[in-house]
Amino acid sequence: MDKTRTQQVLDTGILAGRILMESGSEMYRIEDTLKYILHTGGLTKPEIFTTPTGIFLSAQNIDITKMAQVTHSNINLEKVNLVNALSRQFSAGEITLDQLEAGLKQIDHSTRDFPxxxxxxxxxxxxxxxxxxxxxxxxxxxxxxxxxxxxxxxxxxxxxxxxxxxxxxxxxxxxxxxxxxxxxxxxxxxxxxxxxxxxxxxxxxxxxxxxxxxxxxxxxxxxxxxxxxxxxxxxxxxxxxxxxxxxxxxxx
Incomplete structure (x- = not known):
């Protein structure tokens, strides 16, 4: 897999993990979601480390590591549900990596909270x-x-x-x-x-x-x-x- 594709897979995984963590998701759910995304994206044996303030992603046989800082968190189960649904569709081959990335960006910026x-x-x-x-x-x-x-x-x-x-x-x-x-x-x-x-x-x-x-x-x-x-x-x-x-x- 070329380096550009690897970068995109890691960036997409980081975005999904950050949304889940900021929305109050459990850590095991975050790690499982990221494993599915990275594995389906072509990264064998993904390596994931999560803390309440940060996410680290990499995989064996690649020389790239991605990190995202999480500075705040809230409870937004709507975002958690939408991210999970997108990750399942990507794992099942129903959407492409580009569609997954675009969907995650829309969730991050456009998902409305209750008034x-x-x-x-x-x-x-x-x-x-x-x-x-x-x-x-x-x-x-x-x-x-x-x-x-x-x-x-x-x-x-x-x-x-x-x-x-x-x-x-x-x-x-x-x-x-x-x-x-x-x-x-x-x-x-x-x-x-x-x-x-x-x-x-x-x-x-x-x-x-x-x-x-x-x-x-x-x-x-x-x-x-x-x-x-x-x-x-x-x-x-x-x-x-x-x-x-x-x-x-x-x-x-």
């Missing part, structure tokens, strides 16, 4: 119904207030992340704001139980997918990424809990 109002609405219902599930009884008096507090807390966290670019600070402030709003709702007679409101309202902020992926990485033997993601998820939980505890310590 902000839809995320707010979702956080409202998540807070309401998970409050009922976790407390184990139907508390209809706190049902709507929990949704409102959770929606406002999620919106605050979202905008603080955009402004501050520091995840744990925004989650600490959002946790404190949730506790403050819960105290205010009870003071105004609009809710009965502060604890119920807080239990439901923090659910949109809890890094459930990140912690689940961390556990799956650990089970799959990806210790670096598993431990890194576990630490990040734990720090997020501590930031949220610390903000809530600070408000309740002085106001509740």
């Amino acid at each position: 902000f109002w839809w995320k707010l609405l979702s956080s409202f219902f998540i807070s309401c119904f998970l409050m009922i599930i976790f407390i184990g009884k139907y508390d209809w008096l706190d049902f709507v207030p929990a949704g409102i507090v959770g929606m406002l807390g999620y919106g605050l966290d979202y905008y603080l992340n955009e402004i501050l670019k520091v995840q744990f600070i925004s989650e600490f402030i959002a946790g404190a704001a949730i506790a403050l709003m819960a105290v205010g709702f009870q003071y105004l007679g609009l809710a009965q139980h502060i604890n119920y409101l807080i239990i439901g309202a923090v659910m949109p902020l809890v890094p459930g997918v990140a912690l689940t992926n961390a556990l799956r990485d650990l089970i799959s033997g990806h210790l670096i990424s598993g431990l890194t993601r576990m630490v990040a998820g734990t720090l997020t939980a501590l930031a949220i809990g610390g903000g809530i505890a600070l408000i309740l310590r002085f106001l509740a």
Whole structure:
């Protein structure tokens, strides 16, 4: 295989891996996808090394190594699904390498996220119904207030992340704001139980997918990424809990 083709295969694999990692995919899924792409592209015995902040690609009998730095990550399962679908089509011979590369570039730049109002609405219902599930009884008096507090807390966290670019600070402030709003709702007679409101309202902020992926990485033997993601998820939980505890310590 000529050097130009080798370069294209590695570049395409790097692009696919970066999209998957930035979208919150598990490490084993990333490595499996890259193996299929590189092997189908003509590189025998591909060598792949992934960390939460970088991807390294090469193969035996070639003198080229590609690396991509990953500086941020989010949860976008739509992109993960689209990349997986393209890689399967390429492995099955349904599309060419050029079509795969073009499709990945379109996914990287054109895949739309859910609108902000839809995320707010979702956080409202998540807070309401998970409050009922976790407390184990139907508390209809706190049902709507929990949704409102959770929606406002999620919106605050979202905008603080955009402004501050520091995840744990925004989650600490959002946790404190949730506790403050819960105290205010009870003071105004609009809710009965502060604890119920807080239990439901923090659910949109809890890094459930990140912690689940961390556990799956650990089970799959990806210790670096598993431990890194576990630490990040734990720090997020501590930031949220610390903000809530600070408000309740002085106001509740």
